[in-house]
Amino acid sequence: MISGKHKLAQPDPDDVPKAVINRLSLYLRELQHLLRNGKTTISSSQLGRLFGFTDAQVRKDLTCFGQFGHPGIGYRCEELVVAIRRILGTDRVWTVALFGVGNLGRALLGYKGFSAKGFQIVAAFDADPHKVGSMIDGVCIEPMDRLDDVVARQQIQLAMITVPAAVAQAVADLAIEAGVAGIVNFAPVTLSVPDDVSLVGVDLATELEQISFSVANRDKSG
Amino acid sequence: MISGKHKLAQPDPDDVPKAVINRLSLYLRELQHLLRNGKTTISSSQLGRLFGFTDAQVRKDLTCFGQFGHPGIGYRCEELVVAIRRILGTDRVWTVALFGVGNLGRALLGYKGFSAKGFQIVAAFDADPHKVGSMIDGVCIEPMDRLDDVVARQQIQLAMITVPAAVAQAVADLAIEAGVAGIVNFAPVTLSVPDDVSLVGVDLATELEQISFSVANRDKSG
DNA sequence: CCGTGTGAAATCGTTCACAGCC
DNA sequence: GGCTGTGAACGATTTCACACGG
Numbered sequence: 001m002i003s004g005k006h007k008l009a010q011p012d013p014d015d016v017p018k019a020v021i022n023r024l025s026l027y028l029r030e031l032q033h034l035l036r037n038g039k040t041t042i043s044s045s046q047l048g049r050l051f052g053f054t055d056a057q058v059r060k061d062l063t064c065f066g067q068f069g070h071p072g073i074g075y076r077c078e079e080l081v082v083a084i085r086r087i088l089g090t091d092r093v094w095t096v097a098l099f100g101v102g103n104l105g106r107a108l109l110g111y112k113g114f115s116a117k118g119f120q121i122v123a124a125f126d127a128d129p130h131k132v133g134s135m136i137d138g139v140c141i142e143p144m145d146r147l148d149d150v151v152a153r154q155q156i157q158l159a160m161i162t163v164p165a166a167v168a169q170a171v172a173d174l175a176i177e178a179g180v181a182g183i184v185n186f187a188p189v190t191l192s193v194p195d196d197v198s199l200v201g202v203d204l205a206t207e208l209e210q211i212s213f214s215v216a217n218r219d220k221s222g
Numbered sequence: 223m224i225s226g227k228h229k230l231a232q233p234d235p236d237d238v239p240k241a242v243i244n245r246l247s248l249y250l251r252e253l254q255h256l257l258r259n260g261k262t263t264i265s266s267s268q269l270g271r272l273f274g275f276t277d278a279q280v281r282k283d284l285t286c287f288g289q290f291g292h293p294g295i296g297y298r299c300e301e302l303v304v305a306i307r308r309i310l311g312t313d314r315v316w317t318v319a320l321f322g323v324g325n326l327g328r329a330l331l332g333y334k335g336f337s338a339k340g341f342q343i344v345a346a347f348d349a350d351p352h353k354v355g356s357m358i359d360g361v362c363i364e365p366m367d368r369l370d371d372v373v374a375r376q377q378i379q380l381a382m383i384t385v386p387a388a389v390a391q392a393v394a395d396l397a398i399e400a401g402v403a404g405i406v407n408f409a410p411v412t413l414s415v416p417d418d419v420s421l422v423g424v425d426l427a428t429e430l431e432q433i434s435f436s437v438a439n440r441d442k443s444g
Numbered sequence: 445c446c447g448t449g450t451g452a453a454a455t456c457g458t459t460c461a462c463a464g465c466c
Numbered sequence: 467g468g469c470t471g472t473g474a475a476c477g478a479t480t481t482c483a484c485a486c487g488g
Contacts, residue, residue, distance in 0.1 A: 215404045
């Protein structure tokens with residue numbers, strides 16, 4: 001049974017809009033920041049204003065998953081942090097493998113923000129024999145043929161892909177075959193994965209294109 | 223007057239959904255890939271299938287900005303690439319400055335994908351005097367007090383922020399003050415910027431949280 | 445008072461279905 | 467035949483507005 005003094009609804013995740021999950025991540029980040037600054041409660045309108053969202057939106061996002069607020073008071077930051085972490089599944093540690101130890105891969109290996117949020121990179125793979133065997137940020141670089149072995153032994157659940165675009169699909173296929181359940185893909189290609197594998201793609205150039213569009217069209221506004 | 227043999231509508235950018243721009247980036251990426259493989263035309267349904275979109279969606283996304291298709295034929299890849307680049311504003315080169323030369327900053331400096339898409343990182347700033355003056359991937363690391371100077375001289379239009387979260391807002395304020403029109407923020411904080419500055423935030427931990435949510439809730443489906 | 449939770453209304457985005465063209 | 471462009475129908479998400487609780 002799910003414990004805790006607040007109702008935690010568990011809706012079919014398919015009818016929770018993806019955008020809601022994105023906002024929950026933002027709320028969580030901000031709440032943790034507020035907590036460090038000694039704030040103990042916050043209202044939906046205060047929280048929303050930090051991001052330009054309405055108060056109703058914040059409340060709707062949260063009531064998707066249960067009732068976490070206190071009428072007349074607002075939300076207690078600490079309670080809400082616990083609740084959102086449970087919703088997102090980050091109330092436990094996830095094991096992550098990195099594929100491709102190039103510039104970006106090395107940066108991710110050294111990124112402090114992951115472990116703070118409950119994601120631990122416990123293995124890294126690269127095709128280059130010169131990199132294999134070396135140690136980066138406490139992680140030993142493995143050759144791809146040790147994949148099944150390492151994923152099974154370290155119980156790896158998630159993959160981050162930072163290999164060149166041309167081989168990203170092949171690497172994803174191998175990772176899935178080995179048993180990973182979710183993938184964050186940084187290679188600039190669209191991967192196809194089975195329905196039972198979660199996928200998000202992050203394309204750095206695409207992010208810049210969003211900006212270039214809005215800057216280039218700023219004046220055409222009306 | 224805007225030239226070219228196809229109509230290029232210029233709608234108020236505010237009534238084009240942000241999601242459309244995102245998809246245009248994906249179409250562009252895929253079209254360039256198809257072109258390299260010698261494909262000359264593609265239909266909306268073929269293009270959509272690559273991403274799991276419907277044919278109608280692809281056509282609607284494009285007709286937002288004009289008429290680029292040929293009934294009975296589909297879209298000519300080369301024409302469409304030109305059109306989308308013009309829409310996104312990447313038919314010219316953008317000058318970008320990088321703020322914060324840590325792990326992630328160095329990775330972005332070395333990322334080939336940017337220049338291929340028309341984004342050139344022409345300057346980098348860091349607060350650490352040990353880094354200032356060194357050269358990374360052809361870019362000289364400057365101290366923050368040279369900001370106005372460098373932005374003006376190099377005509378810098380966009381900023382990428384990879385400094386620690388605690389100083390990200392201050393750095394953004396300085397960059398905006400110096401004249402930058404758009405920002406991609408990699409620091410895990412919500413920045414606030416004036417209306418006339420474009421902003422996108424990329425939080426690496428948040429991307430992993432999207433995956434952890436869907437993996438953690440995979441079974442509760444129904 | 446202030447603030448949450450929530451059905452109802454409004455808005456926004458996607459898909460349908462078909463006229464017109466090659 | 468195949469395919470685009472597009473108004474109309476649909477579905478999803480956001481906002482409104484108010485009942486209820488502290």
